[in-house]
Amino acid sequence: MERTIAGKSIAVNEEGYLTDFKQWDKSIADVLASEAEISLTPRHWEILGYLQNEYRNEVPLSIRKIGKSGVVDIKEFYQLFPKAPLKTATKIAGIPKPASCI
Amino acid sequence: MKHLVILGAGTAGTMMANHLNHHLKKPEWEISIVDEREEHHYQPGYLFLPFDIYSPEDIVKHIEEFIPKGVNLVKGKIDKVLPKENKVKMTGGNELNYDLLIVATGAKIAPEEIEGMKGSEWQKSVFDFYTFEGSLALRNKLRDWEGGKLVVHITEMPIKCPVAPLEFAFLADSYFKHKHMRDKVEITYVTPLSGAFTKPKATEALEHLLQEKHINIESDFAIEHVDNEAKEIVDYGGRAIPFDILVTVPTNKGDEVMARSGMGDDLNYVPTHKATLQSKEYTNVFVLGDASNIPASKAGSVAHFEAEILTENILRFVKGEPLKEEFDGHANCFIETGNGKALLIDFNYTHEPVEGTFPFAGVGPLRLLKESRMNHLGKLAFRWIYWNVLLKGTHIPFVSATMSESGKKYN
Numbered sequence: 001m002e003r004t005i006a007g008k009s010i011a012v013n014e015e016g017y018l019t020d021f022k023q024w025d026k027s028i029a030d031v032l033a034s035e036a037e038i039s040l041t042p043r044h045w046e047i048l049g050y051l052q053n054e055y056r057n058e059v060p061l062s063i064r065k066i067g068k069s070g071v072v073d074i075k076e077f078y079q080l081f082p083k084a085p086l087k088t089a090t091k092i093a094g095i096p097k098p099a100s101c102i
Numbered sequence: 103m104k105h106l107v108i109l110g111a112g113t114a115g116t117m118m119a120n121h122l123n124h125h126l127k128k129p130e131w132e133i134s135i136v137d138e139r140e141e142h143h144y145q146p147g148y149l150f151l152p153f154d155i156y157s158p159e160d161i162v163k164h165i166e167e168f169i170p171k172g173v174n175l176v177k178g179k180i181d182k183v184l185p186k187e188n189k190v191k192m193t194g195g196n197e198l199n200y201d202l203l204i205v206a207t208g209a210k211i212a213p214e215e216i217e218g219m220k221g222s223e224w225q226k227s228v229f230d231f232y233t234f235e236g237s238l239a240l241r242n243k244l245r246d247w248e249g250g251k252l253v254v255h256i257t258e259m260p261i262k263c264p265v266a267p268l269e270f271a272f273l274a275d276s277y278f279k280h281k282h283m284r285d286k287v288e289i290t291y292v293t294p295l296s297g298a299f300t301k302p303k304a305t306e307a308l309e310h311l312l313q314e315k316h317i318n319i320e321s322d323f324a325i326e327h328v329d330n331e332a333k334e335i336v337d338y339g340g341r342a343i344p345f346d347i348l349v350t351v352p353t354n355k356g357d358e359v360m361a362r363s364g365m366g367d368d369l370n371y372v373p374t375h376k377a378t379l380q381s382k383e384y385t386n387v388f389v390l391g392d393a394s395n396i397p398a399s400k401a402g403s404v405a406h407f408e409a410e411i412l413t414e415n416i417l418r419f420v421k422g423e424p425l426k427e428e429f430d431g432h433a434n435c436f437i438e439t440g441n442g443k444a445l446l447i448d449f450n451y452t453h454e455p456v457e458g459t460f461p462f463a464g465v466g467p468l469r470l471l472k473e474s475r476m477n478h479l480g481k482l483a484f485r486w487i488y489w490n491v492l493l494k495g496t497h498i499p500f501v502s503a504t505m506s507e508s509g510k511k512y513n
Contacts, residue, residue: 099300
């Protein structure tokens with residue numbers, strides 16, 4: 001489905017995750033962040049950049065891996081993106097919601 | 103003579119020994135299977151032990167009973183695998199050389215991963231039911247517990263049998279009802295996932311059941327520590343959930359031997375090609391069951407389906423033929439829902455569990471994603487099937503290794 005974010009028509013899935021990372025830009029991140037009641041600081045951008053890089057390198061994301069990445073510890077990750085940080089941060093970063101292993 | 107070595111005589115390894123024993127024969131091949139344990143446990147039974155549905159005798163047998171004649175059972179502890187030298191080093195210095203290696207070392211709980219989990223309340227008010235000892239200690243605790251807050255908790259994914267904690271919550275509801283004390287027990291289900299399960303349609307059905315049974319759900323909970331004094335679990339966001347009994351599924355990890363051998367990922371699971379079950383790093387190493395990192399359920403049914411496909415692939419590998427990319431992540435799980443009923447789910451890498459009939463399209467007799475007594479009988483019958491059919495590597499009639507889409511209601 002399509003929705004308009006920051007004046008652009010963007011492809012998203014039912015949960016609101018971008019389905020085409022190429023459509024992502026910083027203005028989209030700002031809108032998605034404010035919908036999650038987060039205002040993005042340089043530290044947020046650093047982590048979003050890290051997540052996008054992992055996505056480009058096809059590294060599966062998990063809270064555990066992020067905690068051991070040296071980029072951010074889990075406690076701070078929660079402070080920056082409260083409640084469900086990995087789900088919120090990936091949505092703002094324009095990358096798919098990490099598949100939980102089953 | 104060529105050597106095939108299987109590491110681990112649990113569900114997956116034992117099935118492979120039985121399969122391959124028919125195909126790779128002496129004098130060309132010698133098959134060895136390595137394990138340090140004396141006993142083979144029917145792990146699904148750990149779920150029933152706390153509720154006095156099964157007793158220890160139902161779930162423990164000798165390892166030897168299931169290893170076919172003609173296969174060497176090597177008892178001992180593995181020090182490490184030297185995959186570049188095609189060697190397994192045993193503690194004490196013995197070495198096993200191999201031409202082909204099958205890794206089936208499984209997964210186990212690692213409560214030490216979370217601060218305070220294995221603390222002063224361990225097996226007093228904090229329990230696991232993924233080990234025989236844990237499950238038995240919990241049985242003894244529940245037998246004369248007078249009620250309070252029961253918290254059923256998953257630490258992080260992936261875990262063995264991802265539906266087991268839900269089943270535990272359902273069976274607890276049923277158990278306390280039968281003891282006429284359900285009103286004295288508050289049951290809360292705490293999960294790191296955003297809902298009861300990982301797949302949307304099954305989540306919907308399962309959340310409905312939780313509600314019906316008055317089980318609270320707390321989702322998106324990533325535990326940071328267990329507070330043994332206040333008796334609560336606390337997540338990274340500061341959310342605290344109090345308990346009188348905590349039944350937790352600790353972090354699951356692959357065997358330490360994979361870490362020592364440099365063959366595991368950050369959770370000691372071996373990187374494995376998900377359709378061929380060949381190790382991503384070493385062509386003469388294959389991995390099945392819980393030991394691999396493939397995105398399929400860590401469950402006996404998965405190991406069973408993998409074993410059928412892996413047997414074919416090993417025979418192809420031996421003949422120098424290309425491997426078949428056939429494994430589709432097929433899993434088939436009964437979910438006990440209490441009061442003598444169960445659900446059945448059947449799914450793979452690409453198809454989530456949906457409603458329908460199984461194994462015969464339109465007929466059943468088992469119903470998918472719906473509670474029924476027949477499904478429960480199926481689950482109980484499964485213990486017999488496990489000991490007498492599954493471990494022996496006999497094909498289960500009408501249930502194919504790859505998932506069938508017929509009889510299922512996809513949109």
